[in-house]
Amino acid sequence: MTVLLTNGTVFVDDDLRAQAADLVARAHEQGAHRLALVRDGDAEAALSPDLSELLIQVLTGLARGPVSVSALPEELTTTVAAELIGVSRPTLMKMVRDGVLPAHQVGSHTRLRTEDVLALRKTRARERREAFEALLRLDEQFGAD
Template sequence: MDDTDLVLPRHALELLRNILTEMAQGNAVTLMPMHAEVTTQEAANLLNVSRPHLVKLLEEGVIPFTRVGTHRRIRFQDVMAYRAARATESEAALRALADQAQERDRGY
C-alpha cells in the first residue's frame, strides 16, 4: 500500500459522515441513484405508508409513475420529492399550531 493522499470533495466527505453516523446508530443505509425506479412496495416503505395508500396516490396523479407491463414503477427522485413536500407541509402545520398556542398563552 502506498502513501498517496486521497482528496475528496467537501460534499463527498459530508455524505460519508452522514452514512457512517446512520450506520453507527444501527440504521440501514441504501445508496440509490436519483434516476432509479422503485416498486410500489419500495416507495411505500420509503414514505412509511401502506402500499394501497401509495397506489391511491399514484392513481390520483399525486406522484407520477410508469407502467412496466402490469407493474407500476416510480422514479426514486419523485418519491423523495413527495416526501420532502410532505415534510415541509407538516413543519408548516406544526409551526402554525405552535404560533396559535403562543397567541393563546398556552406556553409552547
Template sequence: MDTLQRDDRATVSVSPREIEQARNVREFLGDRESPPAVTVETDVDRHLTMPPELAALVLRLVDLVGRGCTVTIGSIPNEVTTTVAAGMLGISRPSLMKLVREGKIPAHKVGSHTRLHSKDVLAFRRAQLEHQSKAFDELRALEEELGLRD
C-alpha cells in the same frame, strides 16, 4: 473507520479522531452557499478537481461525520415498485395507489405493473415533510397566540 457492507448498502462508523478531523475541516470551510472546489492529489503532478455535485456530497458527509453521526450509504434504483415506493414514504401500498390515481405522484406502467421514478417519490416525501413542518410551525404559533405555551 469500520465499514459494514451489505448488498447495496454500507454503514460506516468513525472513530473519535476522525470526528475531530471532520469538525476541523467543517470549521475551516465555514458556512457557504456553494461548495468550494475539492481537489484530490495522488502524486505531485497528478490531481483531480471534483465536480461541484460530488464535492457537495463529500462535504455533506464530512459535516455528518463531524457531528458524530453514523453514516449509511445506499443506492436507490431510478425506478421502483409500488411496494418499495410505499416503504420509502412510510405508507401502505393501497394509500400509495390512491395518491397515484389522484395524480399526486406520477407513475407509469411497465406491462401491467405500476412503477414510479425514485426522484418523484423522494420529491413527494420532501414536500410532505415541508408541509408537516409548516403545519407544526402554525400550530406552535397558535399555541403562543392562545397562551397555551410556556
C-alpha cells in the same frame, strides 16, 4: 481494519466501529453538523452539508451494526416508494390513482420515477413543517398553561 471486496462491499472490524461511535458522539456533543477532510500537511476540504449528513448517518449506523449504502435506481417499486414517502403501499396506490404521484406500468407492475417520489417526499416534509409551525404560533397566541 477494512476489507474491500471487488463487488464494492466494505467490511469493517469492531475497532473501526468503535471509532465511528466515538466520532459520532463527539460530533453530537460539539454540535458539529459538517465534516471536513484533512490530509497531513494539506488544507482542509469542507464537505457539503448533504455529504456531511450522509457520512454522519453512515457512521451512526456503523456504530450500531452492519450498514448498507447504495444509490437509488431511476425507477422504484411501489413498496420502496411507499417506504421513502412514509406511507403504506395502499395509500401510495391511492395517491397514484388520484394523480398525486405519476406512475407507469411495466407489464403488470406499477413503477415510479425516483425523482417524482423524492419530490413528493420533500413537499410532504415541507407541509408537515409548516403545519407544525402554525400549531406553534397558535400555541403562542392562545398560550398553553
